[in-house]
Amino acid sequence: MKKVVELRIHGHRLVVKSEEGEEYIRTVENYLNNKIEEVKESTKAVSTLDLALLTALNITGEVIKTKEILERLGKRSEELAETIERQLN
Numbered sequence: 001m002k003k004v005v006e007l008r009i010h011g012h013r014l015v016v017k018s019e020e021g022e023e024y025i026r027t028v029e030n031y032l033n034n035k036i037e038e039v040k041e042s043t044k045a046v047s048t049l050d051l052a053l054l055t056a057l058n059i060t061g062e063v064i065k066t067k068e069i070l071e072r073l074g075k076r077s078e079e080l081a082e083t084i085e086r087q088l089n
Contacts, residue, residue, distance in 0.1 A: 003017065003020075003021070004017050005017075005022055005026075008029070008033075009029065009032055009036070010033065010036045035058060036052075038058075039055045039058060
């Protein structure tokens with residue numbers, strides 16, 4: 001069942017519907033607000049749109065790097081599993 005939660009993102013009210021629990025949604029809200037503040041402190045962007053886009057770019061970069069790391073770890077895990085399997089046989 002979808003829950004309706006009111007968020008405050010950079011001072012803006014946003015109502016969202018989500019299958020996730022409210023605690024998770026609040027965690028996402030806090031993460032996003034923290035990322036916006038980081039970008040705000042490190043740039044001269046004054047437009048809310050510019051700030052949002054720069055934050056989105058930073059988070060997208062984090063996601064891509066994380067996916068690459070997970071992919072490498074998955075490949076390495078497969079290699080190690082194959083090595084162990086060969087040693088056991």
